Amino acid sequence: xxxxxxxxxxxxxxxxxxxxxxxxxxxxxxxxxxxxxxxxxxxxxxxxxxxxxxxxxxxxxxxxxxxxxxxxxxxxxxxxxxxxxxxxxxxxxxxxxxxxxxxxxxxxxxxxxxxxxxxxxxxxxxxxxxxxxxxxxxxxxxxxxxxxxxxxxxxxxxxxxxxxxxxxxxxxxxxxxxxxxxxxxxxxxxxxxxxxxxxxxxxxxxxxxxxxxxxxxxxxxxxxxxxxxxxxxxxxxxxxxxxxxxxxxxxxxxxxxxxxxxxxxxxxxxxxxxxxxxxxxxxxxxxxxxxxxxxxxxxxxxxxxxxxxxxxxxxxxxxxxxxxxxxxxxxxxxxxxxxxxxxxxxxxxxxxxxxxxxxxxxxxxxxxxxxxxxxxxxxxxxxxxxxxxxxxxxxxxxxxxxxxxxxxxx
Amino acid sequence: xxxxxxxxxxxxxxxxxxxxxxxxxxxxxxxxxxxxxxxxxxxxxxxxxxxxxxxxxxxxxxxxxxxxxxxxxxxxxxxxxxxxxxxxxxxxxxxxxxxxxxxxxxxxxxxxxxxxxxxxxxxxxxxxxxxxxxxxxxxxxxxxxxxxxxxxxxxxxxxxxxxxxxxxxxxxxxxxxxxxxxxxxxxxxxxxxxxxxxxxxxxxxxxxxxxxxxxxxxxxxxxxxxxxxxxxxxxxxxxxxxxxxxxxxxxxxxxxxxxxxxxxxxxxxxxxxxxxxxxxxxxxxx
Numbered sequence: 001x002x003x004x005x006x007x008x009x010x011x012x013x014x015x016x017x018x019x020x021x022x023x024x025x026x027x028x029x030x031x032x033x034x035x036x037x038x039x040x041x042x043x044x045x046x047x048x049x050x051x052x053x054x055x056x057x058x059x060x061x062x063x064x065x066x067x068x069x070x071x072x073x074x075x076x077x078x079x080x081x082x083x084x085x086x087x088x089x090x091x092x093x094x095x096x097x098x099x100x101x102x103x104x105x106x107x108x109x110x111x112x113x114x115x116x117x118x119x120x121x122x123x124x125x126x127x128x129x130x131x132x133x134x135x136x137x138x139x140x141x142x143x144x145x146x147x148x149x150x151x152x153x154x155x156x157x158x159x160x161x162x163x164x165x166x167x168x169x170x171x172x173x174x175x176x177x178x179x180x181x182x183x184x185x186x187x188x189x190x191x192x193x194x195x196x197x198x199x200x201x202x203x204x205x206x207x208x209x210x211x212x213x214x215x216x217x218x219x220x221x222x223x224x225x226x227x228x229x230x231x232x233x234x235x236x237x238x239x240x241x242x243x244x245x246x247x248x249x250x251x252x253x254x255x256x257x258x259x260x261x262x263x264x265x266x267x268x269x270x271x272x273x274x275x276x277x278x279x280x281x282x283x284x285x286x287x288x289x290x291x292x293x294x295x296x297x298x299x300x301x302x303x304x305x306x307x308x309x310x311x312x313x314x315x316x317x318x319x320x321x322x323x324x325x326x327x328x329x330x331x332x333x334x335x336x337x338x339x340x341x342x343x344x345x346x347x348x349x350x351x352x353x354x355x356x357x358x359x360x361x362x363x364x365x366x367x368x369x370x371x372x373x374x375x376x377x378x379x380x381x382x383x384x385x386x387x388x389x390x391x392x393x394x395x396x397x398x399x400x401x402x403x404x405x406x407x408x409x410x
Numbered sequence: 411x412x413x414x415x416x417x418x419x420x421x422x423x424x425x426x427x428x429x430x431x432x433x434x435x436x437x438x439x440x441x442x443x444x445x446x447x448x449x450x451x452x453x454x455x456x457x458x459x460x461x462x463x464x465x466x467x468x469x470x471x472x473x474x475x476x477x478x479x480x481x482x483x484x485x486x487x488x489x490x491x492x493x494x495x496x497x498x499x500x501x502x503x504x505x506x507x508x509x510x511x512x513x514x515x516x517x518x519x520x521x522x523x524x525x526x527x528x529x530x531x532x533x534x535x536x537x538x539x540x541x542x543x544x545x546x547x548x549x550x551x552x553x554x555x556x557x558x559x560x561x562x563x564x565x566x567x568x569x570x571x572x573x574x575x576x577x578x579x580x581x582x583x584x585x586x587x588x589x590x591x592x593x594x595x596x597x598x599x600x601x602x603x604x605x606x607x608x609x610x611x612x613x614x615x616x617x618x619x620x621x622x623x624x625x626x627x628x629x630x631x632x633x634x635x636x637x638x639x640x641x642x643x644x645x646x647x648x649x650x651x652x653x654x655x656x657x658x659x660x661x662x663x664x665x666x667x668x669x670x671x672x673x674x675x676x677x678x679x680x681x682x683x684x685x686x687x688x689x690x691x692x693x694x695x696x
Binding site: 005015022023025026027029030032033034035036080081082083084085086087088089090091092093094095096097098099101103110112113117120121124125126127129130176 | 417418419420421422423424426427428429444447448450451452455456458459462463531532533534535536537599600603604681682685686688689690691692693
C-alpha cells in the first residue's frame with residue numbers, strides 16, 4: 001500500500017549486558033559485515049538478550065502512533081533502528097519519505113559558538129540546506145523565543161533553552177515522518193503547548209506521520225490515534241490509543257502497588273493515644289483495595305486510648321500518585337462531634353461513590369484531640385487502594401462523578 | 411503534499427551490505443555528495459570555535475615542527491649528531507621534513523579524533539557519516555595552508571630556486587595526507603571500541619618518526635635502506651621534499667606505487683568505516 005510510510009516487519013534486535021563481551025562481539029560483527037559472511041545474527045550469543053523481539057507494525061501518512069513502555073522496554077532501540085542508526089538483527093524495516101528524528105535536540109551544538117551559528121550547524125547535521133535556513137532563521141528564532149540570547153554562546157544557555165533552540169530548528173524541516181523521543185519533557189509548559197500545536201499543524205498540512213515516545217499518557221492521548229506498548233522488547237499492545245494506554249496504566253498500577261509494600265510513615269506525639277491501623281472495606285465490610293469507580297468505600301481507622309480523649313476527632317486525606325491531595329476532611333469541620341473515647345474504637349469514613357479516576361491512591365489519617373486541637377497520632381500512607389474505571393474514552397479528569405446527563409427538547 | 415509514490419524508499423535489514431556491492435557503492439557516492447555542505451559547516455564550526463578559545467591561534471599549526479626541526483639543526487651544527495650528507499642545506503632539509511611529517515601525523519590522527527568527538531551526534535542522528543572525515547580533511551588542508559606560508563618563508567630564506575616541479579609537490583603532499591588518513595580511518599572502527607588503539611597510534615607514530623628519513627638522508631646500505639623500501643611514508647615524504655627543494659622526483663616508480671596503494675587503501679578504509687559505524691554506535695551508547 002502506497003499510503004504506508006513505515007513498515008516494520010518482524011524486527012528483532014539484541015544487546016549484550018557485559019561491556020567486554022559487547023565490544024568483542026562488535027569486532028566479530030564488523031568482520032562478518034565486511035567480509036559479507038552469513039549473518040550470525042539469528043542466535044543469541046552468551047550474555048546477550050533481545051532488546052526488541054519480533055516487532056511488526058505500520059504507520060500510514062497522517063497517522064500518529066504513540067510508543068509507550070517502562071524504562072528499558074526497548075522504545076529507544078526501536079526508534080534508533082527506524083532512524084537507521086543501528087541495523088536490525090532480524091526482520092526488515094521499510095521507510096518511505098524523508099524522516100526526521102527528534103531524538104537529540106541540538107545535536108552538534110558547540111558550546112562556544114553563538115546560538116545563531118549553532119542553528120546553521122545543527123541544520124546542516126539534520127540535512128537542511130543553508131538556503132532554507134537563511135529563509136527561515138527569523139521564524140526559527142521567533143519560535144524558540146530566544147531573541148535576546150541568540151548571539152550569546154550556547155554554553156550560557158540553560159538546558160531548557162538549548163532544547164528549545166534545537167526543537168525550533170528540527171521542526172522547521174517539514175519531514176514526511178517525524179520521530180519524537182521524549183524531548184519535550186525539558187521545556188516549560190508554554191513551550192510544550194507551542195510544540196504540540198506545531199506538531200498538529202504538521203499532521204494537518206503535510207500529512208506527516210509521527211511516532212511519539214513519551215511517558216506521559218495524557219500527552220500520548222492528546223497527540224496520537226494509535227499506540228504501541230512495548231514490554232521487555234515485546235509488543236504487548238497495539239491499536240487504539242485509549243485501549244493500549246489503559247493496558248499500560250493498569251500494568252503500571254499493578255507494578256507500583258506491589259512495589260510500594262505499604263511503608264507507613266508515623267508521627268506519634270502521644271504514646272498512650274494512637275492509631276492502631278487503617279483498613280479499607282466495601283459497604284459489606286469486606287476488606288477490599290481494588291475498587292471500580294463510583295463504588296462505595298469505607299476507610300476505617302482503629303484507634304486506642306489508654307487515657308481518655310474528651311473530644312476525639314479525625315482527619316482523613318487521600319493522595320494520588322503524584323502526591324497531590326485529592327481529598328482532605330476533618331470531622332470537626334464537617335460538624336461531627338464524637339463522644340468521649342477510652343480503650344479501643346474505630347472511626348469510619350464512608351464514601352458512597354468513589355469519585356476518583358483510574359489510579360493508585362494512598363490514605364493518611366490523623367487522630368486529633370479537639371480540646372487542644374493537637375495531633376495525637378498521624379499515619380501517612382497508612383494504606384492504599386486502586387481505582388479502575390474500565391474503558392473511559394474521554395473521561396480524563398482527576399475525578400469522575402456519577403452525574404446525570406439529560407436531554408430535553410426546548 | 412507529495413505523492414507517496416515519489417518518495418524515496420529506505421530499507422534497513424540485517425544482511426551485510428557487502429552482498430549488494432553496487433547498491434553500497436551508489437549509496438557511498440550519494441552520501442559523499444550529500445556530505446559536502448555538512449562537512450563545510452562542521453569544519454567552520456570547529457575552526458571558529460578553536461580560535462575563539464586560543465591565544466596563540468594558528469601558531470599551533472607550525473610551531474611544533476619548527477621547534478623539533480630547530481633541535482636537530484642545533485645538534486647537527488654543533489657536531490653532536492652527524493646524520494650524513496643531505497641533498498640540500500641541512501636546516502632546509504630538516505625544516506621541510508618535520509613540517510611534512512607533521513602533516514602526516516595530523517592525517518593519521520584526524521579520523522579517530524573526528525569520529526570520537528562526534529560520538530554523541532553519531533549515536534543520535536543519522537547524517538552522512540562521510541561528512542566527519544571530509545571535515546577532518548578540510549581541517550588538515552587548512553592547517554596545511556598555514557604551513558605553506560612557513561614553507562614558503564623557509565624556501566625564500568634558503569634562496570631555493572623556483573621551478574615548475576614545485577607545483578607537483580602539492581599532489582605529493584595530498585598523497586601523504588591520503589596515506590595518513592587511510593591508515594587512521596582503517597584503525598578508527600576498532601579504535602572506537604578499544605581505547606588501546608588511540609594510545610598505540612600515538613606510540614607508533616613516535617617510533618615511526620625515527621624510521622622515516624625525516625631528519626636524516628635516506629640510507630643506501632643494507633639493512634638500513636629497508637627504511638625507505640618497506641616504509642610507505644618514506645617515498646612520499648622524500649618525494650614531496652625533493653619536489654619542494656630540488657624540483658625533481660628521484661624515484662618516481664616507488665612514489666607512484668605508494669600513491670596508488672594509498673588511494674586503494676583509502677577506499678577500503680572508507681567501506682570499512684561505513685559498514686562498521688552502525689555496529690560501533692550500537693556498542694558505545696544507548
